[in-house]
Amino acid sequence: xxxxxxxxxxxxxxxxxxxxxxxxxxxxxxxxxxxxxxxxxxxxxxxxxxxxxxxxxxxxxxxxxxxxxxxxxxxxxxxxxxxxxxxxxxxxxxxxxxxxxxxxxxxxxxxxxxxxxxxxxxxxxxxxxxxxxxxxxxxxxxxxxxxxxxxxxxxxxxxxxxxxxxxxxxxxxxxxxxxxxxxxxxxxxxxxxxxxxxxxxxxxxxxxxxxxxxxxxxxxxxxxxxxxxxxxxxxxxxxxxxxxxxxxxxxxxxxxxxxxxxxxxxxxxxxxxxxxxxxxxxxxxxxxxxxxxxxxxxxxxxxxxxxxxxxxx
Numbered sequence: 001x002x003x004x005x006x007x008x009x010x011x012x013x014x015x016x017x018x019x020x021x022x023x024x025x026x027x028x029x030x031x032x033x034x035x036x037x038x039x040x041x042x043x044x045x046x047x048x049x050x051x052x053x054x055x056x057x058x059x060x061x062x063x064x065x066x067x068x069x070x071x072x073x074x075x076x077x078x079x080x081x082x083x084x085x086x087x088x089x090x091x092x093x094x095x096x097x098x099x100x101x102x103x104x105x106x107x108x109x110x111x112x113x114x115x116x117x118x119x120x121x122x123x124x125x126x127x128x129x130x131x132x133x134x135x136x137x138x139x140x141x142x143x144x145x146x147x148x149x150x151x152x153x154x155x156x157x158x159x160x161x162x163x164x165x166x167x168x169x170x171x172x173x174x175x176x177x178x179x180x181x182x183x184x185x186x187x188x189x190x191x192x193x194x195x196x197x198x199x200x201x202x203x204x205x206x207x208x209x210x211x212x213x214x215x216x217x218x219x220x221x222x223x224x225x226x227x228x229x230x231x232x233x234x235x236x237x238x239x240x241x242x243x244x245x246x247x248x249x250x251x252x253x254x255x256x257x258x259x260x261x262x263x264x265x266x267x268x269x270x271x272x273x274x275x276x277x278x279x280x281x282x283x284x285x286x287x288x289x290x291x292x293x294x295x296x297x298x299x300x301x302x303x304x305x306x307x308x309x310x311x312x313x
Contacts, residue, residue, distance in 0.1 A: 008031070008087045008088055008107070009032055009086050009087045010026065010086065010087070010088050010090055011034060011035050011084055011088075011089045011105075012033050012036045012090045013036075013089065013091040013092070013094040013097070014090075014092040014093050014094050015038050015054070015094055016054055018093045018114075018178075019054070019094070020054045020055055021176055021178065021179040022092045022178055022179040023055060023058060023059070024179065025180065025182060026090070026182070027062055027064075031183075031186060034064075034084050034086065035064065035065040035084050035086075036065070036066050036067070037081075037094075038055040038056045038059070038067075038068055038094075039068065040068045041056075041068070072097060078100060078101070082104065086104065086105040087107050088105050088110070088189070089102065089105050089108075090111075090182065091111045091112075091144065092182070096148060097109065099146065107189060108144065109143070109144040110185060110186075110189075111141070111144055112140075112141055112179075112181065113125065113139065113140045113141075113142065114126045114178065115139075116136070117140040117142060117149060117199055118149075118150070118199040118200070118205040119206040120207070120208040121148060121205060121208060123208065123209060123210040123211075124208045125137075126174060127167055127208070127211055128206070129161065129233075130161060130165065130166065130170060130233035131229050131233035131234070132233075133225070133226070133229045134161055135161055136158050136161060137158065137159060137161055137174070138159055138174070139156065139157055139174050139177045140154075140156045141154040141155045141181055141185040142196070143196050151196075152196030152198050153196065153197055153199055154185050154189070154194055154196055155181055155184060155188075155194070156181075157177055157180075159173055159174070165232065166231075166232035166233070166235040166236070166252075166253075167233055167234060167235055167237070168236045168237075213238070215234070216240045217242070218230065218241065218242045218278075220242070220266035220278055220280055220285075221266075221281050222280065223258075223280060223281050223283075224258055225256055227285050228254055235252045235253065236252055239291075242266070242278065244292065247292055247293040247294070248293040249290055249293070252288075252289040252291070253287075254285050254286060254287055255285075255288060256283060256284065256286065257277075257284045257286065258282050259282075260283075261279060261283070263279035264279060265279050265280060266278060269284075270304060272304060274300075274301050274304070275300065275304075276303070287300050288300055290303050
């Protein structure tokens with residue numbers, strides 16, 4: 001990717017490592033990032049020490065001014081933002097912006113989103129695309145407007161979701177794709193060679209709401225392939241889970257077999273050595289990597305060796 005100089009004054013909004021890839025791409029390509037807006041430091045870890053966001057850590061390494069407002073409508077923050085005279089704002093993995101913020105720069109505010117909009121608007125697009133068994137996903141750059149993730153599309157790039165992909169691998173891929181797409185988007189906006197176009201919604205778009213703990217609970221009455229997709233769509237975090245001998249068992253990797261059986265959904269079967277599988281509606285889900293409550297994550301053969309008396313149930 002060729003480096004360039006940019007006079008366009010950019011304010012970058014982001015918090016997690018997903019956003020760092022985009023910020024790094026702008027810095028390394030000599031875009032004029034005049035400030036970063038990120039979440040306030042939060043207590044974390046056993047000692048509950050204040051921890052900076054991934055974006056703040058990177059920005060400080062590069063001597064980029066950092067703003068950490070508690071409230072985005074705060075008058076002092078708005079004035080500070082105005083004083084930066086941004087031509088363009090970029091949002092990657094950040095909370096919703098009020099109109100007085102996103103409508104401030106003359107070139108508007110653009111967002112990098114981890115789906116092929118209009119599908120999977122919302123907080124967890126990567127998770128839900130995998131959970132729903134999609135074969136493709138991608139990244140979209142678009143202009144912000146009132147309703148979340150509904151603004152005019154600038155550019156899109158797609159990628160296959162492979163059978164051995166999980167949330168972690170797709171997240172990593174889209175993080176880097178999004179950074180590249182952002183650089184291309186801003187370059188073309190600056191030269192006037194990119195025109196936004198409205199999102200076309202032929203029917204009801206697929207949604208991507210925030211993931212809650214109950215979304216991880218495995219319902220063994222569902223088809224085996226659906227459960228397989230749920231497991232990989234939540235791995236490595238927050239992880240799908242079931243209950244095994246009264247304790248929570250997280251499942252990080254699995255496979256499935258569609259075959260007729262007479263077992264009650266949710267009952268398990270094991271040879272006591274190499275495999276552990278649970279009955280689903282139309283077959284079996286074979287656990288490959290698991291973590292029992294209070295234990296470390298391990299491959300299923302190691303888990304079985306540590307559990308005396310695991311057999312058919």
